[in-house]
Amino acid sequence: MEYTLLNDPNKSDSFQKISTIKIEQINKDALSFLIKSKEQKADQSYLLGGLIERGFDEIDSTEILNQIPSYVEKEIKKASEHKLMGTLLFISGLSVKFLPLSKESNLAIIILANVTMLLGVLRYIHGSLNKKRFNKIQY
Numbered sequence: 001m002e003y004t005l006l007n008d009p010n011k012s013d014s015f016q017k018i019s020t021i022k023i024e025q026i027n028k029d030a031l032s033f034l035i036k037s038k039e040q041k042a043d044q045s046y047l048l049g050g051l052i053e054r055g056f057d058e059i060d061s062t063e064i065l066n067q068i069p070s071y072v073e074k075e076i077k078k079a080s081e082h083k084l085m086g087t088l089l090f091i092s093g094l095s096v097k098f099l100p101l102s103k104e105s106n107l108a109i110i111i112l113a114n115v116t117m118l119l120g121v122l123r124y125i126h127g128s129l130n131k132k133r134f135n136k137i138q139y
Contacts, residue, residue: 021060023067030054034068038137072134079131086124093117 023031033050044065051061093116101109 021056021063023064023071026056026064027054030056030064034064035133035137038068038072039133072137075134076131079127079134082127083124083131084127086120086122086127089120089123090117091120093120 030051033054034047037047037050047065048058048061051064052058056064093113096109096113097117103110
C-alpha cells in the first residue's frame with residue numbers, strides 16, 4: 001500500500017491511500033470469484049461487494065475491477081498462443097510419425113512422436129476452452 005500527502009484546506013496534514021495492487025497478485029479464490037461472476041454477467045456492485053467480503057478494501061477492490069478488461073485480453077491472447085502451440089506440436093509429431101522409420105530400431109522416436117501429437121491436441125483443446133470462456137466475459 002502506498003500513501004500520499006494531500007493538500008486539504010480543512011486539515012493541515014491528510015493522507016489518502018493509493019492502491020498499487022495488481023489483479024495477478026490477488027488470491028485464487030478472489031480471481032475465481034471474479035471470473036465466474038463475470039461469466040454470469042454480474043454487475044459491478046456485486047463484484048465490489050464480493051471482493052470486500054474476501055478481505056480487500058474498497059480502493060483495492062475498485063482498482064482490481066478496473067484491471068479486469070486488460071486481464072481478460074491477456075488471457076485471450078494466452079489462449080490463442082496455447083492453440084497455436086498445440087497445433088505446432090501436433091503437426092511436428094505427425095511429421096515425425098510419417099518418416100520412414102523402422103519400428104524395431106526407432107521405437108523411442110515413434111513413441112515420442114505419438115506423445116507429442118497427444119500433447120498438441122490437449123494443448124489445443126485447453127486453449128480453445130479458455131478462449132471461449134474469456135470471450136464470454138470480454139467487455
